[in-house]
Amino acid sequence: MTQIEAASQPKVHSVRDDPAQKVPVAVLGATGSVGQRFVQLLEDHPWFRLHEVVASERSAGKTYGEAASWRLGTSLPTAAAPLTVKNLGEELESTVLFSALDSSVAGEAEDAYADRGCAVISNSRNHRLDADVPLLVPEINSDHLAALEVQRKRRGGRGYIVTNPNCSVIGIAMAIAPLERQHGVELLHVTTMQAISGAGYAGVASYAILDNVIPNISGEEEKIESEPLRILGRWGQSRFHDAEMKISAQTNRVPVVDGHMVCLSVGFRNREDLRRHFSIERLIEDVEEAIEAFVGEPQALRLPSAPVRPVHLLREQDRPQPRLDRDRENGMSVSVGRIRPCPILDIRMVALVHNTVRGAAGAALLNAELLKARDLLP
Numbered sequence: 455m456t457q458i459e460a461a462s463q464p465k466v467h468s469v470r471d472d473p474a475q476k477v478p479v480a481v482l483g484a485t486g487s488v489g490q491r492f493v494q495l496l497e498d499h500p501w502f503r504l505h506e507v508v509a510s511e512r513s514a515g516k517t518y519g520e521a522a523s524w525r526l527g528t529s530l531p532t533a534a535a536p537l538t539v540k541n542l543g544e545e546l547e548s549t550v551l552f553s554a555l556d557s558s559v560a561g562e563a564e565d566a567y568a569d570r571g572c573a574v575i576s577n578s579r580n581h582r583l584d585a586d587v588p589l590l591v592p593e594i595n596s597d598h599l600a601a602l603e604v605q606r607k608r609r610g611g612r613g614y615i616v617t618n619p620n621c622s623v624i625g626i627a628m629a630i631a632p633l634e635r636q637h638g639v640e641l642l643h644v645t646t647m648q649a650i651s652g653a654g655y656a657g658v659a660s661y662a663i664l665d666n667v668i669p670n671i672s673g674e675e676e677k678i679e680s681e682p683l684r685i686l687g688r689w690g691q692s693r694f695h696d697a698e699m700k701i702s703a704q705t706n707r708v709p710v711v712d713g714h715m716v717c718l719s720v721g722f723r724n725r726e727d728l729r730r731h732f733s734i735e736r737l738i739e740d741v742e743e744a745i746e747a748f749v750g751e752p753q754a755l756r757l758p759s760a761p762v763r764p765v766h767l768l769r770e771q772d773r774p775q776p777r778l779d780r781d782r783e784n785g786m787s788v789s790v791g792r793i794r795p796c797p798i799l800d801i802r803m804v805a806l807v808h809n810t811v812r813g814a815a816g817a818a819l820l821n822a823e824l825l826k827a828r829d830l831l832p
């Protein structure tokens with residue numbers, strides 16, 4: 455490595471594997487589906503160390519091992535099992551908090567902790583569209599972190615909230631970001647097939663979902679029609695400016711455990727002009743090239759959870775599939791395939807995202823890594 459290359463490495467890499475230097479963190483809502491995923495992903499994290507776990511009064515006072523009925527395919531981390539679960543609202547020692555709280559309580563609790571000076575890195579929907587809260591996908595819009603200056607001023611301290619998008623939205627945003635950068639996207643039609651883990655453990659009764667598809671997920675279509683506009687928009691003059699794009703969404707719950715599939719039809723901006731100058735075959739080649747070349751700040755900084763390729767292009771006619779493709783790059787990559795002409799808009803394709811990893815806990819962890827690399831943690 456040359457001196458210049460060495461100097462361009464983020465200095466935070468030096469704390470790797472030194473437990474004394476790891477940042478102590480708390481997980482709010484640690485007993486739930488997303489909370490357990492946080493605890494799992496934090497087990498051997500090079501920069502962060504699980505220090506506190508927080509849940510409802512139903513769990514408070516018990517050890518994490520007793521309170522969480524562990525449902526992931528790896529063993530309950532030994533360091534997490536003896537931690538005593540704290541009640542939401544209690545004073546915490548950690549100043550970096552990952553939130554996987556139920557949305558009925560997340561709004562107020564996250565605000566209160568941020569007002570007390572904590573960095574709250576949240577999965578919940580409550581603050582995603584607030585005027586000064588980044589809805590962060592580090593590969594796409596790391597410049598939105600400029601909003602934190604405004605938010606910190608409003609709160610009068612070093613605390614803030616940063617959110618990650620809805621679990622389907624992150625797959626949609628990652629799949630279309632390369633196209634948006636290249637030709638601009640004006641129209642998007644989206645149909646989702648969403649896994650049952652997206653509703654939390656108690657979310658969908660097995661009797662309702664086995665041998666069935668449920669053609670409605672409450673509140674989901676509104677999120678899909680609004681959040682990508684914020685993510686793909688820009689921050690300027692102390693406010694967010696939404697991308698000029700119209701989205702129509704239909705959502706379905708399907709009997710898959712993990713992995714949300716999304717069928718997308720895309721209409722480019724200035725489509726009449728584009729189609730006059732480029733054949734559809736040429737446009738598809740452009741799109742494939744843009745997807746394969748797509749990287750962002752997490753890749754440049756080589757953040758610990760960053761996938762090498764945020765979007766994988768699959769050329770087989772029957773891929774992506776949840777069971778075969780959701781775990782690519784530890785579940786942090788989105789897979790895209792079946793790119794072909796659309797007889798109504800311009801092109802269509804299928805995307806897949808691991809909903810509890812890249813769609814939830816993994817996304818928040820990557821956000822926290824970027825905040826640390828930018829020296830923005832309190």
Ligand SMILES: NC(=O)c1ccc[n+]([C@@H]2O[C@H](COP(=O)([O-])OP(=O)(O)OC[C@H]3O[C@@H](n4cnc5c(N)ncnc54)[C@H](OP(=O)(O)O)[C@@H]3O)[C@@H](O)[C@H]2O)c1
Nearest residue numbers: 483485486487488509510513554556557578621652654814
């Ligand atoms: N599942 C996904 O794929 C996904 C993806 C993206 C975002 N999200 C969002 O992430 C959040 C968590 O989702 P989830 O699926 O993990 O839900 P979940 O399994 O139902 O877990 C909810 C968590 O919130 C805690 N909680 C509930 N009521 C509380 C209260 N009154 N006070 C304090 N804590 C309370 C629960 O603690 P107890 O165990 O003590 O009740 C539990 O730890 C939600 O806001 C959801 O919308 C989920």
